[in-house]
Every structure is written in structure tokens, then in C-alpha cells.
Amino acid sequence: xLLAQPGRIGRFTLKNRVLMAPMGSNYSTTxxxxxxxxxxxxxxxxxGGVAMIMTEAMVVTEHARPHNNSxxxxxxxxxxxxxxxxxxxxxxxxxxxxQLNHRGGLLRRFVLxxxxxxxxxxxxxxxxxxxxxxxxxxxxxxQKLFVAAARRLQRAGYDGVEIHAANGYLFQQFFSPRVNxxxxxxxxxxxxxxxxxxxxxxxxxSALPSLSLVxxxxxxxxxxxxxxxxxxxxxxxxxxxxxVEAIDVSGGSNESPQLSKFCIQPPSFPRGCLAPISKPxxxxxxxxxFVAGRIVEPADAEAxxxxxxxxxxxxxxxxxCDPHWPLKAxxxxxxxxxxxxxxxxxxxxxTLEKDVSCVQNPMVGTEFETLEHAQPDPIAAVHRRRVLVLxxxxxxxxxxxxxxxxxxxxxxxDKAAQPGGQVPLAxxxxxxxxxxxxxxxxxxxxxxxxxxxxxxxxANAARIRAFAPDFVxxxxxxxxxxxxxxxxxxxxxxxxxxxxxxxxxPGLVREGALVTVVxxxxxGLELADLLRVRGxxxxxxxxxxxxxxxxxxxxxxxxxxxxxxxxxxxTNARIVxxxxxxxxxxxxDGAPEALPIGEALIFATGPRPESVSLAEVEAASVPHExxxxxxxxxDFLAAVRDGWMAALAIHHDAERSAGEAATTSMEKKAA
Numbered sequence: 001x002l003l004a005q006p007g008r009i010g011r012f013t014l015k016n017r018v019l020m021a022p023m024g025s026n027y028s029t030t031x032x033x034x035x036x037x038x039x040x041x042x043x044x045x046x047x048g049g050v051a052m053i054m055t056e057a058m059v060v061t062e063h064a065r066p067h068n069n070s071x072x073x074x075x076x077x078x079x080x081x082x083x084x085x086x087x088x089x090x091x092x093x094x095x096x097x098x099q100l101n102h103r104g105g106l107l108r109r110f111v112l113x114x115x116x117x118x119x120x121x122x123x124x125x126x127x128x129x130x131x132x133x134x135x136x137x138x139x140x141x142x143q144k145l146f147v148a149a150a151r152r153l154q155r156a157g158y159d160g161v162e163i164h165a166a167n168g169y170l171f172q173q174f175f176s177p178r179v180n181x182x183x184x185x186x187x188x189x190x191x192x193x194x195x196x197x198x199x200x201x202x203x204x205x206s207a208l209p210s211l212s213l214v215x216x217x218x219x220x221x222x223x224x225x226x227x228x229x230x231x232x233x234x235x236x237x238x239x240x241x242x243x244v245e246a247i248d249v250s251g252g253s254n255e256s257p258q259l260s261k262f263c264i265q266p267p268s269f270p271r272g273c274l275a276p277i278s279k280p281x282x283x284x285x286x287x288x289x290f291v292a293g294r295i296v297e298p299a300d301a302e303a304x305x306x307x308x309x310x311x312x313x314x315x316x317x318x319x320x321c322d323p324h325w326p327l328k329a330x331x332x333x334x335x336x337x338x339x340x341x342x343x344x345x346x347x348x349x350x351t352l353e354k355d356v357s358c359v360q361n362p363m364v365g366t367e368f369e370t371l372e373h374a375q376p377d378p379i380a381a382v383h384r385r386r387v388l389v390l391x392x393x394x395x396x397x398x399x400x401x402x403x404x405x406x407x408x409x410x411x412x413x414d415k416a417a418q419p420g421g422q423v424p425l426a427x428x429x430x431x432x433x434x435x436x437x438x439x440x441x442x443x444x445x446x447x448x449x450x451x452x453x454x455x456x457x458x459a460n461a462a463r464i465r466a467f468a469p470d471f472v473x474x475x476x477x478x479x480x481x482x483x484x485x486x487x488x489x490x491x492x493x494x495x496x497x498x499x500x501x502x503x504x505x506p507g508l509v510r511e512g513a514l515v516t517v518v519x520x521x522x523x524g525l526e527l528a529d530l531l532r533v534r535g536x537x538x539x540x541x542x543x544x545x546x547x548x549x550x551x552x553x554x555x556x557x558x559x560x561x562x563x564x565x566x567x568x569x570x571t572n573a574r575i576v577x578x579x580x581x582x583x584x585x586x587x588x589d590g591a592p593e594a595l596p597i598g599e600a601l602i603f604a605t606g607p608r609p610e611s612v613s614l615a616e617v618e619a620a621s622v623p624h625e626x627x628x629x630x631x632x633x634x635d636f637l638a639a640v641r642d643g644w645m646a647a648l649a650i651h652h653d654a655e656r657s658a659g660e661a662a663t664t665s666m667e668k669k670a671a
Contacts, residue, residue, distance in 0.1 A: 032072030049326030104170030160212030168253030219277030393421020395628025398643030514598030
């Protein structure tokens with residue numbers, strides 16, 4: 001297994017070829033100080049078996065903060081906290097490098113009032129903020145700030161430093177001819193556009209000769225007018241000559257969702273998608289090369305290494321999902337990997353200034369995210385509870401998995417003929433097969449733990465009482481909601497469907513048909529994408545101004561781009577009337593307009609909680625709790641978090657009861 005082989009970076013020997021990519025978390029304080037949450041987060045991934053951790057991008061000046069809660073390294077006061085992170089990582093035989101960054105023109109005024117600066121006058125595409133060009137003296141000042149920050153990381157015990165010169169940030173802005181329009185020695189020719197980065201490297205190596213230095217580059221901007229493959233290869237070679245010990249390859253630019261998707265890829269991108277742009281760099285240099293990009297399973301990593309595209313794989317979102325990915329990849333844990341589904345909720349939360357979370361792993365960033373809690377070996381519970389879970393969807397099986405692993409007797413009932421709840425609907429649209437691990441991981445774990453999953457069961461009050469559970473978790477999901485507008489005026493032979501019906505049976509809509517979809521949320525747009533593949537023309541009506549609101553923006557915009565050529569998208573639109581085969585639509589303050597509905601009217605206007613089973617549980621007079629969509633329809637993140645946390649609460653109650661019983665017994669004996 002190539003992945004398990006040791007490797008070298010400079011003077012360091014790494015125990016395997018798996019590295020943790022630098023990823024933001026927003027777990028630090030608003031002052032940029034590290035917290036116990038940071039330490040636990042990094043320590044668990046070191047414990048999970050990676051050979052090296054690259055901690056998240058740290059800013060070199062207080063004038064370049066990217067987030068309210070990002071780690072910082074612009075003053076000596078940050079050294080003690082960073083040293084505690086280093087100690088927590090190294091306790092698990094893991095190297096630690098720190099990434100240093102300056103966002104330049106991608107700084108945001110509305111986040112801590114940061115001024116965007118760059119090589120030339122520009123406009124931050126994300127915000128519309130004007131970018132001020134840097135003077136020569138300011139360029140030198142920033143180079144010195146990088147040296148000072150690198151020295152602090154050395155003092156904190158870091159093994160090395162990475163300069164972030166990728167993903168649209170300051171160094172890449174200077175290197176890119178589409179952004180850099182300077183006429184002095186820092187612009188124009190290739191040598192001039194490389195100068196800012198190479199001078200910074202030279203200053204670092206001169207001031208800190210023992211420093212192990214890595215540089216992150218984008219193999220391609222994926223943008224018209226960007227630098228060429230020959231130019232990025234020339235930069236990599238120049239960095240090698242300058243004494244850089246490894247090149248870390250990424251792609252794209254975070255200046256816009258259209259380019260950011262090449263860095264934070266949606267599920268439609270192939271596994272190992274950045275390997276092709278890493279290969280020319282790997283072929284051109286003799287120092288090690290890392291690469292990231294949709295490396296989800298060990299087989300993906302093996303393929304990248306076998307292709308000669310890199311020496312090490314850099315895992316990002318995969319380690320949000322499963323900090324124990326390497327242990328499982330190397331067979332040191334028998335449970336399956338919780339695979340990343342590329343939903344990009346993690347990235348979206350960071351963009352919204354929230355702490356990072358993960359659909360597959362809602363424990364990330366909590367004190368519960370330890371091996372014993374997140375992936376416990378089956379144990380005998382101190383005070384075993386008998387728990388009945390109603391509903392074999394994602395929330396129900398997550399609860400069952402966690403309960404069984406903690407030693408409780410748990411059984412799952414579902415009224416449907418097959419387990420899975422709404423998962424088949426979630427997988428129906430194009431590229432959504434990548435979402436399957438949210439379900440398959442939990443099913444595999446329940447099977448491994450011996451959890452009975454009984455289908456076709458009518459869970460009435462009498463049957464629940466006969467099972468005699470100590471606790472019932474109701475996870476029966478949601479059901480279709482009736483149309484929110486009057487449809488009585490429609491032609492009698494015009495089909496009126498719910499999106500779930502068509503997702504389950506696409507043949508209900510004729511190939512090539514014109515259809516109208518009411519509701520432009522995630523379900524409505526994914527349905528439109530499915531109908532696009534069937535050659536349909538689609539009209540989508542959304543009452544709000546944003547389509548697929550709540551979907552990660554990289555994924556959302558890529559989806560809108562796909563359906564745009566065949567879909568007529570109406571936002572801020574209100575249905576005034578439905579009559580015969582026509583919808584009367586008003587957009588904003590415009591005049592109402594009558595439009596043909598086509599061959600079918602499909603509502604994607606959201607479900608409502610299923611409540612029949614809850615009534616039966618209440619009639620059985622058994623302690624219970626609702627989890628997942630039957631409490632409030634939501635997304636996979638809410639469902640998994642509900643299931644896991646509810647199971648942990650039951651386990652906590654059992655342990656507390658056992659402790660109280662032991663105390664009472666001791667008190668009686670003492671009396």
C-alpha cells in the first residue's frame with residue numbers, strides 16, 4: 001500500500017503519505033487566541049494517524065484578519081497557545097507545520113473592517129470592495145511580517161512553515177497576469193511576477209536558516225487570462241532552487257464561487273480531480289509534492305500516488321468527516337470510513353462566519369469528538385437501556401449506531417418495506433450518488449454492531465408496550481405537504497405532483513416535456529437537474545430572491561449553471577392564480593403575467609413532520625424524544641446531530657443512574 005509507506009520532507013521522515021490540509025475552523029477566540037477546542041480538534045486528527053498536520057492559515061498582521069475567530073500569529077502573545085496546539089499534536093507521533101497567509105485583495109471590509117490590498121487596482125469579486133495597490137515599501141513590510149510570523153511558529157515548536165501562495169490570495173494575485181497589471185519590477189514579466197514570493201522565501205531562509213519551508217501553489221487558476229502551465233512549473237522550479245522543501249498543490253481561486261469550486265469541489269467533480277494539474281509540477285521538481293482535491297477514500301489516494309502526480313496526499317474535508325481516516329485506511333480500525341459527501345456545509349459555515357461543522361460528523365469541534373465517543377468499540381454498558389428507534393432513516397440509524405456501540409440494547413422499526421427513509425430521494429438527482437455515504441456508513445455500522453432493523457412494522461401503541469422499551473426515539477421523518485396554493489381551477493387532466501413523487505419515479509414526467517416546478521429550494525433545483533437530463537424544459541418559480549437557499553454556494557452556483565440553459569428561473573415570484581393550464585405570476589412589483597404550465601405542475605415547497613407514529617408512542621406512555629425531520633424538517637446535518645446527541649443523552653442518563661444507584665447502595669451499607 002503506497003499510502004502507508006514512509007516518506008521524507010527535507011530532514012523529516014514521515015510515517016505515512018497522509019497529510020492534513022490547512023483548513024479553517026473558527027474555533028479560536030475573537031482575539032485570535034487558541035482554545036481548548038482548537039487543541040482537542042487537532043489532537044484527535046493527530047491521534048487518527050496522519051503523518052503531518054498543517055494547521056489552518058494564520059495571518060501575519062492584524063490588518064489582514066480573514067475571519068472573526070481565526071488563529072493569528074502576528075504577535076508574541078499568540079506563541080503560548082500555539083505551543084499548546086503543537087504539544088497536543090506531537091503527543092501522537094505527528095509532525096506539525098503552520099500555514100501563513102495574507103488574503104490581499106480578498107480581504108473583506110465587513111469582517112473586522114479589513115482593507116483589501118493587492119498588486120494593482122482591482123475589485124474584490126466577492127464583495128465589490130475596491131482593492132488598493134501596494135507600494136514598494138509596503139511589499140517589503142509584508143515580507144518582513146512573514147519572517148516575523150515564521151519565527152514565532154519556530155518558537156512555538158512547529159516543525160516547519162507553509163507560505164500560502166494559492167487560491168487567489170496575495171502571492172497568487174501578484175503571480176497572476178489577469179490581476180497583476182503593475183509596470184514596476186513586481187509586474188509584467190514572469191520573473192517580475194514571481195519576485196514578491198521569491199523575495200519572501202529568500203528573506204525567510206536568510207533569517208531562519210534551519211526553517212523547513214513549504215509553499216502552496218495553484219496548479220491552475222482555471223480562469224481565462226490566468227497563468228499558464230509552463231509558468232507555474234517555472235515558479236515551482238524557482239522555489240526549489242530557492243530552498244523550498246516541498247510544493248503543496250491546490251487549484252482555483254476563492255475570489256468567486258465559479259473559481260472557488262476548483263478548490264472546494266462539489267460532488268460532480270471526479271475523485272482526485274487536482275492530480276492532472278499536479279503531475280506537471282511533480283515531473284518538473286525533485287522535492288516532494290502534495291496534492292488535495294476530492295480524495296475521499298483510500299483507493300482515491302492510492303490512485304493519485306500510483307499515477308506519479310504527488311508524493312503525499314493532503315486530506316481536508318475528509319478529515320472533518322472522519323479524524324480517524326488513516327487508522328481505518330491502514331486497517332488499524334475495522335469500522336468503515338465516514339466518507340466526505342462534498343456538500344460543502346463546512347466551507348459555507350466558514351464563509352458565514354460560523355464555526356465549522358460537518359454533515360457526516362456533527363461532533364467535529366465538540367468535546368465529544370474523541371475516538372471513544374465518535375467511534376467507540378462495542379462495550380457493555382454499566383446500566384443497559386432497552387431502546388426502540390422508530391424510523392430507519394439517517395437520524396434513526398445514527399442513534400441506533402451510537403446506542404449499540406455504547407452497549408445498549410437497541411432495535412429499529414420502520415413501516416416501509418425497505419430501510420432508508422428519504423435517502424433514495426436524496427440520491428435521485430445527477431451526481432447525488434456521492435451523498436450515499438451518509439446512509440451507507442450508518443447502515444454498515446448497525447449491521448456490524450448487530451442492530452436488528454425490522455421493516456414493514458406497524459408501530460402501534462400495543463406493539464410498543466409489548467416491546468417494553470425504556471425509551472423510544474421517534475425518527476419517522478417527514479411527509480409530503482399539500483400544495484400551498486389553490487389548485488382547484490386547473491384543468492382536470494393536468495397532473496399535479498409533489499417533487500418527491502417525481503424524484504422517486506422520474507417516468508411520471510415525459511422526456512422532453514415542458515413542466516413547471518413551484519419552489520426553487522434545493523429540492524426544486526435538484527428536481528430540475530433530474531428533468532434536465534430527461535431533456536425537459538423547466539420553469540422554476542421561487543418566492544424568495546435566492547435559489548437553493550441554504551445550499552453551499554459553490555454547489556448551488558454550479559447547479560444553477562447546469563440547469564440554466566434549459567430552465568426559466570423566476571425569483572421573487574408570487575403565484576397570483578392557477579387556472580386551466582396557466583399560472584399567473586407576479587415577479588417583484590411587476591405586472592402579473594400568464595404563463596403556460598406545460599404538461600405537469602410539480603410542487604417542491606417543503607415537507608411537514610410525520611406525526612402518526614408520535615401519537616402511538618404517546619398512547620403507549622413510554623419516555624420518548626423526536627429526532628430528525630419528524631421534529632422539524634431539516635438537512636442531513638440536523639438529522640445526524642439529532643440522532644447522535646440523543647443517543648449520547650440516553651447513555652449519559654444510564655451512567656448517571658448507575659452512579660446514583662451505587663452511591664445509594666454504599667450509603668445503605670454505611671448506615
